[in-house]
Amino acid sequence: MHEITGDNINLVKENMLKGKTPRESQVEMTELVLPNDTNLLGNLLGGKLMHWIDIAGAMAASRHSNRVVATVAVDSLDFRHPARMGELVTLKAKLTWVGRTSMEVTVNVYAENVKTGAIIKTNKAYMTFVALDDEGKPTPVPPLIPETDEEKEDYLKAEKRRNERLARKARGY
Template sequence: MHDISTEYKENFEGKPPRLSQVEMTELVLPNDTNLLGNLLGGRLMHWIDIAGAMAASRHSNRIVATVALDSLDFRHPARMGELVMLKAKLTWVGRTSMEVKVSAYAENLKTGNVILTNQAYITFVALDSEGKPAPVPPLILETEEEKREFEEAEERRAERLKRRAKG
């Protein structure tokens, strides 16, 4: 587990992930698609970044900056005329940085069918009024799933730091 100093814990009231989660919905319009009528990957990445940043800002009560995108899985295309629902939830919090998991679902409005299309893990850093990294409240883990996601996020962070050290 990530070590957070006692002073840090005493100065910040923690928040559970449910208090900062974000759900947003977008309609896939012709301008959002490629020649096959599928949602452009870049447009989806933009929406994912926005949803993730809103969840991180909600947790930290600060402006945040995107630091890393650890993974983005393209499992199924979203098509023109479908709704894309994005669900963003914090999985890990350090001293100034936060990891957010964003899941994207496509809903076919004609059939009502909903499918998980994409999933991403994004790291954000909270910024103070001068644009410097600022401390954030700890994450209060309430469920076994949240504890598992936190541990998995720790592993992703360790791998990211290892890659950065090599680089």
């Protein structure tokens, strides 16, 4: 693992593909939980939420790479609190790491009770996407330029998750 420093970021900026900051590609989308989106308890279906998370993550990865992307991994998806019928669900997707052709995106999910204004974090997901060229083959993506200390820490943690994912893959899961 390498350290993210000013020198590294300057090298990234000189790369042939112009680097982008996490802020430049972040996505925020909001959905209303309707009756057709819920289970018998009136809670948002997990599969529906996963669909929305995949869309938000893919939009951020596409915005960063200026390419069509494919989902290649979901490292984790935590269900902390249910979103209920009638609530607004806001998904915030932000790139945390970029390799040669792949990108990790973190998606944080919040439910808002429109009657009380209360907002609660319901979910967090780490996803990996790969950028595709016009023939559907993996293609290089711009480097990520973390700006804040938090973004630099996120980058290093994402790199660790990537290494763990590759080690699991090498072991055959």
